[in-house]
Amino acid sequence: MRSTLGPGEAAQEVASREPRRRVDGRLIVLLVVVALYSRGTLTGSLNPVALRTWTTVFVAIVVQALPFLVLGVLVSGAITALVSPAVLARLLPKSPVLAVPSAALAGAALPGCECASVPIAGRLCARGVQPAAALAFMLAAPAVNPVVLVATAVAFPGQPQMVAARFCGSLLTSVTVGLLWSRVGDQRLVERARRRVAGAGDGARWLAFSSAARHDLWDAGGWLVVGAAAAATLQVLVPRSLVLAVADHPGLAALALGGLAVGLAICSEADAFVAASLREFSLAARLVFLVVGPAVDVKLIAMQSGVFGRRFAARFAPLAFAVAVGWALVVGRVLL
Amino acid sequence: VSEEQTGSLLLVVLGATVVWLWWSGQALNYVRPGLVTWLGVGGVVVGLLGLLPPLGLLAKHPPNADPGGHHQHRGRVGWLLLVPVLVVLLVQPAALGSYAVASRTVVPGGGDGEYPPLNAPVRGAVPMSMAEFVTRAVRDPDQSLTGVRVRLTGFVAPSERGDGDGGYRLTRFVIFCCAADAEALQAVVRGDRTPRARDQWLEVEGTWVPRPAALDDPIPPPPVLTADLVRPVAPPRPPYEYSAMFTG
Numbered sequence: 248m249r250s251t252l253g254p255g256e257a258a259q260e261v262a263s264r265e266p267r268r269r270v271d272g273r274l275i276v277l278l279v280v281v282a283l284y285s286r287g288t289l290t291g292s293l294n295p296v297a298l299r300t301w302t303t304v305f306v307a308i309v310v311q312a313l314p315f316l317v318l319g320v321l322v323s324g325a326i327t328a329l330v331s332p333a334v335l336a337r338l339l340p341k342s343p344v345l346a347v348p349s350a351a352l353a354g355a356a357l358p359g360c361e362c363a364s365v366p367i368a369g370r371l372c373a374r375g376v377q378p379a380a381a382l383a384f385m386l387a388a389p390a391v392n393p394v395v396l397v398a399t400a401v402a403f404p405g406q407p408q409m410v411a412a413r414f415c416g417s418l419l420t421s422v423t424v425g426l427l428w429s430r431v432g433d434q435r436l437v438e439r440a441r442r443r444v445a446g447a448g449d450g451a452r453w454l455a456f457s458s459a460a461r462h463d464l465w466d467a468g469g470w471l472v473v474g475a476a477a478a479a480t481l482q483v484l485v486p487r488s489l490v491l492a493v494a495d496h497p498g499l500a501a502l503a504l505g506g507l508a509v510g511l512a513i514c515s516e517a518d519a520f521v522a523a524s525l526r527e528f529s530l531a532a533r534l535v536f537l538v539v540g541p542a543v544d545v546k547l548i549a550m551q552s553g554v555f556g557r558r559f560a561a562r563f564a565p566l567a568f569a570v571a572v573g574w575a576l577v578v579g580r581v582l583l
Numbered sequence: 584v585s586e587e588q589t590g591s592l593l594l595v596v597l598g599a600t601v602v603w604l605w606w607s608g609q610a611l612n613y614v615r616p617g618l619v620t621w622l623g624v625g626g627v628v629v630g631l632l633g634l635l636p637p638l639g640l641l642a643k644h645p646p647n648a649d650p651g652g653h654h655q656h657r658g659r660v661g662w663l664l665l666v667p668v669l670v671v672l673l674v675q676p677a678a679l680g681s682y683a684v685a686s687r688t689v690v691p692g693g694g695d696g697e698y699p700p701l702n703a704p705v706r707g708a709v710p711m712s713m714a715e716f717v718t719r720a721v722r723d724p725d726q727s728l729t730g731v732r733v734r735l736t737g738f739v740a741p742s743e744r745g746d747g748d749g750g751y752r753l754t755r756f757v758i759f760c761c762a763a764d765a766e767a768l769q770a771v772v773r774g775d776r777t778p779r780a781r782d783q784w785l786e787v788e789g790t791w792v793p794r795p796a797a798l799d800d801p802i803p804p805p806p807v808l809t810a811d812l813v814r815p816v817a818p819p820r821p822p823y824e825y826s827a828m829f830t831g
Contacts, residue, residue, distance in 0.1 A: 275589060275665065279596055282672040300683040302676040304763050307613035309667045311761035313601060314621035317628045404828070454637055461632050465590060468597075469660030472667060478763065487686040517760030524689040524766055524827065526801035553660055 301483045308475035308546065311514060312362040316467060319363030323370035324460030328452040332375035343379050347425035350380035351418055354387030360514045361389035361541050362471060362550065366463040369554035378437040383425030386567065389515040390417035390541035399537070402519035408582050409530065413519075416538040416578040420571045424542075427566065436559040463554075470553030474546030478512035481545065485510060494527035501535045504528060505572050508540035515541040531579030538575035542567045591633040591640045593664055598630025600668045609671075611821040612678040614761045678822035679756050679765050680782045681740035689757075689766040690803055691827045693722030693796075698829075701727060708734040708788045713755040713768040718829035720770075720791050720806030724798065728791040735770065735787050735808070736819055739779045745804060746771045751779055752805065753787055757824045766827060769805040775813045784819070788812040 339346045357364065368385035372378050389395065391414050403409040490507050493499040504525070513521055518540045522533040543564050552560035604610040605623035614622065636642035670676065691714060698719060701709050711733055719728045737753040746752070752769040756762075772787055779785065789810035797803035 275593055275596065278665065278669065279672070282669050296682040299676070300679065302670055302674045303612065303679055303683070306667055306670055306676050307762035310601070310604065310610060310613045310622060311618060311763070313629070314618065314625035317625040320632075321628070401828075457632060457635065457638050461590075461594070461638060464594070464629065464632060465661035465664075466658050469658065469663045472663040473660065476666075482763065491686070511763065513764045514760040517764045520759040520827070521764050521766070523692070526692065553658065 297483045301479050304482050305475050305479040308478055308512065309472060312360065312471055312475070312546070315360035315362040315514075316366070316464065316471060319366045320460045320463040320467070322363070323366045323463050324456040326367070326370045326374060327459035328456035330374065335371070335374050335376055339376060339380055343377060343426060343429040346377055346380040347383045347429065348422050350376075350384040351387035351391075351421040351425065354384045354389075354421070355391045355393070357388045357392055360516065361544075361547055362467070364388035365547065365550045365554055366467045369463065369467075370459065372437050372555075377429065378432070378434060379425040379429030381437075382428055382563070383421045386421035386424055386542050387418060390421070390538070395515050395519070395541070398516050399519040402523040406530070409534070412534050412578050412582040413537045415582065416534060416571070416575045417541065419574045419578065420538055420542055420567070423570050423574065424563075424567050427570070428563075433562070436562065437555055466553040467550050470549040470551075471546060474512060474544075474549030477545040477549065478510065481510040491527055494532075497529065497532070500528050500532040501572060501576060504532050504536040505539045505568065505575075508536045509544050509568070511540075512544040512546040513540060530583045531576065534579045534583060535572055535575040538578075539568060539571045542571045587638065588640060590661065591638065593662070594633030595630050595640060597664050597668055598626045598628070598633060600671055601626030601629065604671065608820065609675070611823075612676065612762070615758055615823075615825050616821060618760070678818070679762050681738060681754065683756070683765065684740050684752075684754060684767045684769070687756075687765060687767045688769050688805065689827060690721050690797075690805065691718045691768075691829060693718065693798060698723050698725065698727055701731060704732065705734070708732040710734045712824050712829075713737055713753075713770065714757060714824055714827050715829045716770060716791075716808075717768050717806055720794075721797050721803050724796045726793060726796065729793050730790065732788060732790055732811075733808075736816065737768075737770070737785065737787070738818075739781055739783045739785060740767070740769065741781065742771060747773065747807075749773070750775070753785065753808070755824050756822070757827045759825070762823075765823070768824065768827065771805055771807045772810050772813075773807060774809045774811065777813065779813075784816050786814045786816045 339349060354364070357367075364385045367388075368381045371381040371384065396410050396414060399413050400407065400410045487507075490503045493503045508518070511518075511521070518537060522536045525533055525536065528536075548560050548564045551563060555563070602623055604613075605619055605626060610619045610622050631639075633639050634641050702711065703709070709731055713735060716728070716733060716735055735753060737755040740752045740754040742750050742752055750771055750773045753772050754767050754769045756765045756767055758765045772789070773792075774789065775787075787808065787810050789808045789812070792807040792809055794806070
């Protein structure tokens, strides 16, 4: 099933791509100088007023994600420079049935936002970890880590079953998606991530580190901007009252909150507080919000298309959404 | 100038912008204070990644001349990192205001514990956060606010249907992580004869209009305050509150 694209071929493939138009550094300098000179000139003159909210929310999402993204690219640089594929292969079991749950549980140890786990998962794939395991890690890391679970406990005082339900729902989702991907997923779709290690040579560790970190910051960061713009647009254009309208219908409510989680793109450390305030909805519907959010949202879809390619994201996001909603409903019925 | 160097330059500019957000305190318009330090650290790291050799701006040899083939393919999407830089510099987006309130109004749930005693009055009124005022007013079965003169700080948002004649809603946003997850805490203000401009920050002193606690209502209307002293104030720093929950 797994492709055997060697490093040499990969390098060739990269080199043979058509050259793209270059962006001149002077253009950036000019833009920034002009911007500095006319600093704040647009403040207060932005109309319609919705645009003002948009700029605040857009900058907020980018700024909030940046420290986590930086953590993610530093780890992915370190993986590239310090951990050889052989060591990674020894660390993880061969069979996906064992490797996927171990990777998902390993995700519990990384206290970060989802923005950190996407580039790390890309590098893990690039270093030869089975895609299924890397994807399970990517889904689990933002959802089941201790910081997120504590935040959930604080947001739902006196309802510890919510913490347990969130942990189970998210863990089951990441393991299921990982296993499904190892069976039916198109492994070639992850090759984009694997191709990128072409240049990382041995020996020059600092070069390998900075090259990987810079590259991931560039790709994931650019797509983060796309995702933040999409999320800010949805926040401004789609009134929450639209979602609240279906609160009384159990099936629709679960789907609506799943959709809201995708559109809002809230950091997984904060989503429990928003879920706590959605008091119109049943606990089970709010669990859907908590399980879907860290797995699929517009910001993540954008970053995944940057790291794994657009075709990957187009298949992975619906799969993860369906599995997350399904498990959240099942776990909600059992535990809540 | 090679494309690699241009990319490095953009990383340096991005890092510098982020460090400026941290240094100037503007970052508080977007994220909670606990994240601000990490934002500064993140900005420094981004800047260093753009500066340090062998790939950054300080490299002696342009990296494209590197025969080792370490240059990786550069996606075009990364240039979008310039967008937040330009938005921050040109627009300098302010903290969320009254236009962002739409259907974000929230009434915190009641805790199951006892409500702690009120703070001591300062200059004739008990200063409290909007979270405390709204929670006590709507959820406290013992109605601890009855007859108490309180002092609240918030900005003016228009009143909504069912709020009664005139008046406005004194509003404060509460954020948990960043402004994308903001929710509005609101109190209806009555008895202020002066017309107030939207988004004007006010310090309001007055007393709560008692109403039985809404223990089971998931979305009760916001509490009402009869104002007897209203003073325009400068926007507070930080502009948000950070917890909607008042009791545990």
